[in-house]
Amino acid sequence: MTTLRAHLACMLVVCIWSGWITISRYGVHSSLQPADITLLRYTTALIIVFPLILRYNWSKFKLYQYLIVGLGVGFPYTMASFYGLQELKAAHAGVLVNGMLPIFAAIAAWFLLAQTVSRMRYIGISLVFLANFIMTGGDTFSGAHISGIVLLLSAAIFYTTHMVCLKLWHFDWKDVIVTVPVVNVLIFVPLWFFFPTNLLHGEAVDIVSQSFYQGIMVNIIALMCSTYAIKRLGTITVSIYMSVVPISTALLAWVLLGEALNNFEFAGIAACSLGLFIYSRSQISENKHQSSRLVSEVPQMK
Structure with missing residues (x-):
């Protein structure tokens, strides 16, 4: 039941992150x-979880651990993502950020967490990776988009660092939802004054919608679910789920932003689906094999 809840948590994160x-x-x-959006994101989250902040045991982790976990999905991640999104389509941004997560996560998990992956699961990861780049159609990687590409790949590295460190240092969701807003409000608010801003003249609907989705849906609900899932399923499996985001983002952008899907994107969706199927089937098979082995090793009662 715990594993099922973790998979459901991943699915909810995919939905929220696609909308994000x-x-x-x-x-x-x-x-x-x-x-402005970054400021709204973390100040809104801070206000919502403020009662938890007052009761939180801040001696639980070291300062550098709070900083790395908080900033990994904090303003360096959001600012890199937002400026990258000014240059690239939503679907392509999803490819560069979330589509790269399985690769970065597999490398980091192998070095830092000693997590190994079977050959079939590597095939699934490779297909997902290939599918995400098929979706770009090649035009994304032109020289005109180089700064956007670098920013979005940087965002992927930041988020991978956050995911791996959650697992490495055993952060729970209760730790994360207080750490992220506190760290980012303390550091980013002074920096906000040095960035271009239009917050005081922004449309009310923009301020409210961004505050709600960024601050509550993403920075509280999605972080709770992703942390819960990472603790129970591991970094690599959660990153595979996150790599579905480009597909769902492309569909949402098509419906909500009018960003039409082309043949490359349809092909990418098909390849990604196949990769996810191979990965999930391999994982199920490995889990059954492991369970059977454990049962066979249990001494028989006489």
Whole structure:
């Protein structure tokens, strides 16, 4: 039952994160600046979880651990994502951020967490990786988009660091939802004054929608679910789920932003689906094999 809840948590994160890329793409082309959206995200979350902050045991982890976990999914991640979204379509941003997570996570988990992956699961990861790049159609990687590519790949590295360190240092969801807003409000609020801003003249609908989705849906609910899932399923499996985001983002952007899907994107969706099927089937098979082995090793009662 715990494993089922973890998989359901991953599915919810995929839904929320897909909406996040779409609404962020809308936000950076609205009356708000990237720094404004970032500020709204963490101050809103801080207000919501403030009672938990007052009761939290801040001696539980070391300062550098709070900083790495908090900033990994904090303003360096959001600012890199938002400025990247000013240059690239939502679907392509999803490819570069979430589509790269399985690769970065597999490398990091192998080095830091000693997590190993079977050959079939590597095939599944490779297919997902290939599918995400098929979706770009090749035009994303032109010289005109180089700064956006670098920013979005940086965002993927930041988020991978966050995911791996959650697992490495045993952060629970209760730790994360207080750590992220506190760390980012303390560090980013002074920096906000040095970035371009239009917050005081922003449209009310933009401010409210970004505050709600960024601060509550993403920074509280999605972080709770992803942390819960990482603790129970591991970094690599959760990153595979996150790599579905480009597909769902492309569909949402098509419906909500009018960003039409082309043949490359349809082919990418098909290849990604196949990769996810191979990965999930391999994982189920490995779990059954492991369970059978454990049962066979239990001494028989006489």
